[in-house]
Amino acid sequence: MKSIPSCWQPMQSLAFPCSEQEVLAGVQGAKVAVDAVFDSVSVVTTFKEELAKAGVIFCSISEAVREHPELVQKYLGSVVPQADNFYAALNSAVFTDGSFVYVPEGVRCPMELSTYFRINEKQTGQFERTLIIADKGAYVSYLEGCTAPMRDEHQLHAAVVELIALDDAEIKYSTVQNWYPGDKQGKGGIYNFVTKRGDCRGRNSKISWTQVETGSAITWKYPSCILRGDNSCGEFYSIAVSNGWQQVDSGTKMIHLGKNTTSRIISKGIAAGFSQNTYRGLVSAHRKATGARNFTNCDSLLIGDRCGAHTVPYIEAKNSTAHFEHEATTSKISDDTLFYCRQRGLSEEEAVALVVNGFVRDVLQKLPMEFMAETQKLIGISLEGSVG
Amino acid sequence: MNVAIMKTKAEQALSEAFASRAGELPGGEAAAKVRLEALGHFGALGLPHRRVEEWKYTDLRNAMKEALPPASGKASLPSNAEVISVLGPLATFAAHRVVFVDGKFAPDLSDLVADGAVTVSSLATVLASDGDAELLAAAGSESNAVVALNSAYATDGAVIDIAAEVTLDRPVLVVHLRADGNAVTTTVRNIVRIGEASEATVVEAFVKLPGAATDYRCNTLTKVAVGKGAKLSHVKATLEAGAGIHLANWLVDLDAKANYRAFHLTAGTGLARNELVITFAGEESEIDLSGIFIARHGEHVDTTLVVDHAVPRCISRELFKGVLDDHARGVFQGKVIVRQDAQKTDGKQMAQVLMLSPDCEFDSKPELEIYADDVVCGHGSTSADLDEDLVFYCRSRGIPLAQARALLIESFVGEAIEKVEREDVRDALADIAREWLHRAAAEKVAA
Numbered sequence: 001m002k003s004i005p006s007c008w009q010p011m012q013s014l015a016f017p018c019s020e021q022e023v024l025a026g027v028q029g030a031k032v033a034v035d036a037v038f039d040s041v042s043v044v045t046t047f048k049e050e051l052a053k054a055g056v057i058f059c060s061i062s063e064a065v066r067e068h069p070e071l072v073q074k075y076l077g078s079v080v081p082q083a084d085n086f087y088a089a090l091n092s093a094v095f096t097d098g099s100f101v102y103v104p105e106g107v108r109c110p111m112e113l114s115t116y117f118r119i120n121e122k123q124t125g126q127f128e129r130t131l132i133i134a135d136k137g138a139y140v141s142y143l144e145g146c147t148a149p150m151r152d153e154h155q156l157h158a159a160v161v162e163l164i165a166l167d168d169a170e171i172k173y174s175t176v177q178n179w180y181p182g183d184k185q186g187k188g189g190i191y192n193f194v195t196k197r198g199d200c201r202g203r204n205s206k207i208s209w210t211q212v213e214t215g216s217a218i219t220w221k222y223p224s225c226i227l228r229g230d231n232s233c234g235e236f237y238s239i240a241v242s243n244g245w246q247q248v249d250s251g252t253k254m255i256h257l258g259k260n261t262t263s264r265i266i267s268k269g270i271a272a273g274f275s276q277n278t279y280r281g282l283v284s285a286h287r288k289a290t291g292a293r294n295f296t297n298c299d300s301l302l303i304g305d306r307c308g309a310h311t312v313p314y315i316e317a318k319n320s321t322a323h324f325e326h327e328a329t330t331s332k333i334s335d336d337t338l339f340y341c342r343q344r345g346l347s348e349e350e351a352v353a354l355v356v357n358g359f360v361r362d363v364l365q366k367l368p369m370e371f372m373a374e375t376q377k378l379i380g381i382s383l384e385g386s387v388g
Numbered sequence: 389m390n391v392a393i394m395k396t397k398a399e400q401a402l403s404e405a406f407a408s409r410a411g412e413l414p415g416g417e418a419a420a421k422v423r424l425e426a427l428g429h430f431g432a433l434g435l436p437h438r439r440v441e442e443w444k445y446t447d448l449r450n451a452m453k454e455a456l457p458p459a460s461g462k463a464s465l466p467s468n469a470e471v472i473s474v475l476g477p478l479a480t481f482a483a484h485r486v487v488f489v490d491g492k493f494a495p496d497l498s499d500l501v502a503d504g505a506v507t508v509s510s511l512a513t514v515l516a517s518d519g520d521a522e523l524l525a526a527a528g529s530e531s532n533a534v535v536a537l538n539s540a541y542a543t544d545g546a547v548i549d550i551a552a553e554v555t556l557d558r559p560v561l562v563v564h565l566r567a568d569g570n571a572v573t574t575t576v577r578n579i580v581r582i583g584e585a586s587e588a589t590v591v592e593a594f595v596k597l598p599g600a601a602t603d604y605r606c607n608t609l610t611k612v613a614v615g616k617g618a619k620l621s622h623v624k625a626t627l628e629a630g631a632g633i634h635l636a637n638w639l640v641d642l643d644a645k646a647n648y649r650a651f652h653l654t655a656g657t658g659l660a661r662n663e664l665v666i667t668f669a670g671e672e673s674e675i676d677l678s679g680i681f682i683a684r685h686g687e688h689v690d691t692t693l694v695v696d697h698a699v700p701r702c703i704s705r706e707l708f709k710g711v712l713d714d715h716a717r718g719v720f721q722g723k724v725i726v727r728q729d730a731q732k733t734d735g736k737q738m739a740q741v742l743m744l745s746p747d748c749e750f751d752s753k754p755e756l757e758i759y760a761d762d763v764v765c766g767h768g769s770t771s772a773d774l775d776e777d778l779v780f781y782c783r784s785r786g787i788p789l790a791q792a793r794a795l796l797i798e799s800f801v802g803e804a805i806e807k808v809e810r811e812d813v814r815d816a817l818a819d820i821a822r823e824w825l826h827r828a829a830a831e832k833v834a835a
Contacts, residue, residue: 304761325768326768
């Protein structure tokens with residue numbers, strides 16, 4: 001097993017919230033427990049004892065298979081079946097490790113849980129599996145950070161994430177994805193084909209996805225919520241920044257099955273350079289899902305005239321009590337706004353960063369505090385060279 | 389993996405019928421060539437189904453289990469009074485009227501004024517005389533099976549030519565009347581060409597005579613070319629009460645500074661699909677597409693739009709409103725494409741639906757595909773049932789339930805009808821909608 005300091009180093013070099021490193025290491029009051037997964041192998045998990053005191057199980061999935069087989073057998077593959085799609089099938093066949101979280105009945109997880117994924121090796125893919133179960137009345141907030149070094153060849157990341165929220169439980173899942181997006185000519189970069197799905201299985205349960213997408217050459221990622229329990233709630237907050245030759249195709253699926261279920265989708269896409277940024281999402285209400293409510297807002301910002309921003313929502317209301325609202329806008333940063341910022345002494349790049357940060361504010365505020373400041377910087381870095 | 393594609397009974401019948409019918413179809417050799425080519429496209433495509441993205445919500449292969457024979461043309465022609473009677477409010481405004489009965493031109497029922505400003509002829513005659521086969525060709529025939537079928541089998545239709553720099557006082561009313569007592573297929577192709585700086589209104593009405601069969605197939609395609617600086621208002625009223633299948637395509641090309649306004653009213657059709665493909669070919673043009681659809685029982689109404697901003701500085705507006713009841717299903721697909729160099733594009737789209745019964749369904753797919761940056765584009769889509777608070781308010785003011793519901797629904801669809809600029813046409817459309825809604829509301833309350 002690698003020592004803790006050596007595994008922090010990659011985090012320092014990339015977007016993982018390294019300024020909170022001390023907090024991560026448990027120096028200050030607020031704590032974040034970390035499971036570090038390098039090339040699909042879990043190398044270290046911190047704060048396990050303290051979590052165990054609260055009854056929370058946080059370990060690598062390989063350990064969970066050995067120590068808690070009854071939980072793994074019961075829940076693994078119950079949200080994303082093996083044959084769900086090509087990449088989920090691939091993951092189910094070859095996954096070696098990943099993170100496992102079980103929060104028992106009535107427990108509010110005492111600290112943020114976090115997994116740090118990194119692809120280190122050349123010519124490999126990463127196929128990790130994450131399974132999070134919040135039992136009745138439990139609460140857990142989970143952060144995921146991803147990075148990869150620069151390589152000329154493409155690498156595949158095909159993960160599967162399954163979330164299960166039972167009665168009155170809440171899971172908050174945040175991702176900051178900063179895989180390597182390829183160089184300026186579009187050479188290299190990660191193919192990020194991930195299946196993420198949450199099942200609000202119990203009454204009054206809630207699953208909230210927050211994602212910041214900046215990396216990967218091609219992203220296909222649709223974190224979804226199956227709102228099975230009555231009064232359950234699904235949320236999706238997303239910032240997708242694409243630059244260079246990146247292609248981002250991301251969005252969510254909100255499948256309303258229970259009664260009086262609600263969902264909310266806020267998606268902010270920023271396209272620059274030669275990139276293509278697509279929001280693709282589904283909101284559906286089953287015939288028996290009476291009282292379903294959804295609000296969707298997709299905004300896209302274009303920086304440069306060679307990039308594209310697309311919105312492809314599917315809205316399916318199968319009963320009249322479903323109230324669905326969808327709105328989307330696409331525009332560029334107005335010249336007046338830029339002029340105003342420049343006139344106040346900001347450089348063009350700073351002005352764009354300022355406007356973009358304002359544009360994504362609604363979503364940034366949904367991120368855990370540990371991630372917020374770093375994410376702002378990350379967006380600035382991702383857009384470097386997109387103006388001027 | 390090679391899988392032998394099984395053709396359905398209807399697909400086979402549609403492909404095979406051509407050999408026996410080719411002789412009856414109007415046009416010379418060039419036209420026959422276009423038809424054969426289109427038939428080839430249909431053969432390769434087959435009827436569209438759920439796995440064809442544009443037809444995800446309207447499974448035509450499943451809905452069209454069998455092909456119906458073409459209209460015999462032997463149904464006795466109605467009298468002028470009968471035509472006026474079935475047109476209802478649409479007969480209240482003065483118009484240049486051109487009538488087609490079961491897809492065949494009826495000169496005796498038409499009221500045409502050939503004054504040089506507007507020339508209306510029958511497609512069959514045009515094809516027979518100068519054989520302009522281009523009229524039968526249609527963009528998208530290689531990818532859209534319904535367009536391909538129309539090119540292959542079109543029997544007749546109105547060819548409307550409006551000269552340059554004229555303003556038509558009266559609208560041109562094209563009436564497609566269903567009269568055959570047997571379940572038949574009609575395939576019509578209309579052409580509308582409006583010259584530079586002219587202004588006109590064209591109304592297409594699809595209605596039926598009381599004795600016409602309940603089941604039918606109608607495939608209509610209208611090719612529109614709007615000249616530089618011209619303004620065209622184009623209205624379609626689909627009121628073919630019955631359990632048949634109505635498939636309509638409008639292919640519209642706009643020159644620079646053109647203004648095109650379209651309005652669709654669809655009510656009482658078993659399965660209706662209205663597809664509009666608008667291409668901006670010249671700068672500074674403007675379109676305004678709007679419509680209402682009212683569906684009850686097991687009806688299915690699909691509105692599909694493709695607005696292609698291929699050039700800079702164009703404006704597009706879309707507003708569609710639907711009212712669904714019983715087991716009805718409404719579909720709205722609106723795709724706005726802004727090409728890389730189409731800077732300064734301004735596009736807004738809205739689809740709103742009222743769902744009156746717990747069993748109805750609305751599927752919406754408003755799409756934006758944007759490759760230029762200096763644009764302002766947006767879309768919205770909402771679906772909900774009637775606001776019970778508003779109903780309560782009306783009732784507290786002494787308005788009976790049925791009337792209160794009808795009133796609220798009328799005001800909901802009214803916003804779209806308001807988009808029709810000509811007052812006489814607008815009033816006629818509002819009357820038709822009102823009549824439908826009040827009758828539906830009364831039936832609902834009675835039930």
